[in-house]
Amino acid sequence: MENKKKHSKIGEYKPMDLLACAAAREVKDGEVVFAGTGLPMLAIMLAQKTQAHTAVCIYESGSIDGRPIDLPTSVADARCSYQAAVADGLMDAFGQLQSGRIDLAYLGGAEVDKYGNVNTTFMGGTNGKRLTGSGGNTDIHSLAKRSVLIMPQINQKRRFVEKVSYITSPGWKFPHGPNREWTHKKEVYGSAFRGGPAAVITDMGVYRFDENGEMYLDTVHPGFTAEECRENCSFDLNISRVKGETPTPTYEELELLHNVIDPEKIIMK
Amino acid sequence: MENKKKHSKIGEYKPMDLLACAAAREVKDGEVVFAGTGLPMLAIMLAQKTQAHTAVCIYESGSIDGRPIDLPTSVADARCSYQAAVADGLMDAFGQLQSGRIDLAYLGGAEVDKYGNVNTTFMGGTNGKRLTGSGGNTDIHSLAKRSVLIMPQINQKRRFVEKVSYITSPGWKFPHGPNREWTHKKEVYGSAFRGGPAAVITDMGVYRFDENGEMYLDTVHPGFTAEECRENCSFDLNISRVKGETPTPTYEELELLHNVIDPEKIIMK
Amino acid sequence: MARPQIVSLKEAIQQIKDGDMLTFGGFTVWRRPMAAIYELIRQKKRNLHLVEVNGGTHDDMLAGAGCVAVWESCWSGHELYGKYGANLARKIENKEILYEDWAHIHALYRLAAGAKGVPFLPTYSAMGCDMLNPANDNLGKAGLRDGSNRHIGKYKYITYKEPFTNSDILLIPAANPDWCITHVQMVGEEGTVRVDGLRFSDEEAIKASKHNIIIAEQIVPEEYLRREPTRNMLPGYFVDYIVELPWGAHPTGLYGAYEPDGPFINNFFNSTRTQEGFDQWAEEWIFGVEDFEEYLSKLGITRLEKLRANPALGYSSTLKRG
């Protein structure tokens, strides 16, 4: 038991474990978190069981502050509503988002660029490969105070690009106005500005955004180098600000993830 | 029993009875009716028990198609929600109104003018006597397909005026635009035009509106003359189109009003 | 955001500052936070700016007690128990209160826009009414639309020729009150709110407001309310303070719990025809008692029990009404 708070060593955890733990650590206690299907659900549930006991999770389907005892597999899953405070609908969830009540959101994407623009619509632009479309990704990314992207990176260099081929969800800078000049989000959103992308968490590192809205490497996962992170990006990643290694999962976090949150091994295969 | 459908004679009914019956007869079977507190509640309940069995009543408080077994005394009364289809709130009720779902509405007023403009805010303009304010009167009057005003008229000449001292609820013509020229409602509402005032029912007669949006006497209650109706108006009422006497309450209607709908004598004192 | 605190009514009301903008849950004489109204008056709040979907006994009482500087709404009265809000009417006629009249949809949309985080909502209601007459933009005429007052916007409303159908439509600006005070049947220990019966415009009023006080007949275990989340109105993170106060809506009514106390309201209304009448009434029923508990004792159990609803009906089956 005294071992619980200790951090595991390389080989004792899988890449997915570290991804989930790093994501969970972004939540502060008491925050209202907007999550999507998959890894984000693990992350918020883990956060609630560790450092953020009073954090609340809401889903765009309308499930508000559920306390699932079984891992949901979609945001409309009946499991999301178990012991929820409210089970209503999209107008409620998106109203809370638009009115600035969402502190943190977890999202994914097929492509991300250095300004945190996200693509989930077409790979290679509108003449390319059709994906699922935006869903709530664009609303949540544009209106949450902080959003955290969770994405695979190892050998996925084509997903980390200078400029996404389709902006499903606007990041810190994007083309705007009749001349489609690259403009900072604050300028475009004016009084409706609520925040923007805060971090990108991958299987190689944790990335954040500087004052100019550009992505930089914040911590590198054990077993990788900053240089390797840069090599797995299609753009010239800023690695000058890296502050060290991402803490590995604690034994308690691993125990929670595998035996409490996802014992059925739905996500944590 | 064979007597039920026969009309009562003068002296066998009170002015309030005729008012309620004449109002009830405005409802067609299957219509969606928006009603307010007081006499309108009697009228819709009477209509549902006579010629309009499948008419539905909604209240602005959010009570939709209630089937009260005891007469409500306000639109938020718990009695309104008894056996209702839905009990929700104002956004629902007013959304139905604005989207053109309301066939008929019952309203009252302190003053009405010849174009069906209604005042429930100030008697004598904004420096005069303060009343309750609009409530839903203005929304309902402006957006229902047909609205029916129920008002006392005997010795209330000052309530039937050339021009109301404050337009709480716009009728068929009202001042509009920067120069505040009298303009027809169809012109102002454009594609949002849903209808307007259909009738004014008083303790003296039933009034309707002509093609030009001006009020005329349609039927006169037994015991009154068309001339008396005009004399109880402050404007020059058109009585040229009067088509006869208002049918008196049937014995069945009287029975329903006094013994079934309002046996507690809350409105039918 | 910290979970809501469970406090006394006095403590909750102490958080409200003179000059704050307030709104309330409920509808006319139903489910009004009357205990909070008495306490606001007892604590002598001043210069309140009320923005309400509609008024009722509660706002007329605040007006009579001199708590209100600005009143924005569409209606005030006591339903069948009193024809109009006589305190409010007198203060408006005497120009002691600044007022802004709206249609019901306008007042509703002001809070709905505030709740959704948009600066306005569009409506067709009610073009041609005198509430929209520029001559009746009272806050504008008082010079208060110059940005000097954080609760008062630049425009009362905007008429917009919208491009989709080329028709005129009204844009009604959002309102975001500092406080909403709402009385409900039940609240969970962590703030989950359940309303039984009609919700009126509570959800819009609460979500538009920066801070919320929920006064409930009963505080119940969270787990109980969470068994049926479709029946709940609000999660606890919107709530700042929770107060448990049975009968706290008296003399207004509470669905499934108690009827409005018609004679009490009617007596109040009759007293308000003059300021002296109201002052005397307030001396007896507000300042003359220490707190809401003493008020209830003064009313007495016999009077209260007559108002109690029959659970099968949601209202009293024995109350004399006619």
Add this chain to the structure above:
Amino acid sequence: MARPQIVSLKEAIQQIKDGDMLTFGGFTVWRRPMAAIYELIRQKKRNLHLVEVNGGTHDDMLAGAGCVAVWESCWSGHELYGKYGANLARKIENKEILYEDWAHIHALYRLAAGAKGVPFLPTYSAMGCDMLNPANDNLGKAGLRDGSNRHIGKYKYITYKEPFTNSDILLIPAANPDWCITHVQMVGEEGTVRVDGLRFSDEEAIKASKHNIIIAEQIVPEEYLRREPTRNMLPGYFVDYIVELPWGAHPTGLYGAYEPDGPFINNFFNSTRTQEGFDQWAEEWIFGVEDFEEYLSKLGITRLEKLRANPALGYSSTLKRG
């Protein structure tokens, strides 16, 4: 307005005409009117214009069967059972379907505006996204914004510098589909609709639509639903046709009743990677059965029973998921 008619699924679907604009209740792979989707395909509806808050297994199936001319929504896929809507993707890539991409809030607000009877609703979401890029106004580029198509408006959206806070905001135009088809747990004999669990955007979709078909697991006495009107979603006068059809949402899930049939959807998804694959699948599961009853018989009771929800949880406690 006549009360709704209780009819067979076949009769209800026969009312829908080629070229009509359709929307559906539900969310991704939950509470979709799948029996109606099968019947639409069996009746070979063509040139449908779908406008949906989001898509899922149902709209991808319609796309695969050649029923769809225009698709307007924000998403299509099968959640964890299939990464994306492969039929829809193929038809979009091959330019066989005209599509208009929206953000989720946009799609929602189109129907919410339609439901409220206003020509647009304002939103801040999501300025800077490529769905708003004029280059991606596909209906406009196809010349369909000229008034010739009653379902297609003049503008995809408008950016408006609103005067209240002087900030840009988007105005999203209303949509009013000809039909909404919704699957629910219970409907009353006179059409009162109750949804158990999340309501998603059903209320907006239904109220925006000119005509409504409600398919319910069970038709129940009105009186039963009316005992608790706060739990109901819709009065009967919005409903044109009622169909009683247990398991009618299969293979999607229904809160409190049954889980999504994951392997069935996954098998469907795998078949849709080619048109031939889909055609073969449809031959077996849609054209190869006479009606939904035969479809259920083909699935078999053993398979269906495994999906049944535990009433204490709202979902199955025995289903193998990992």
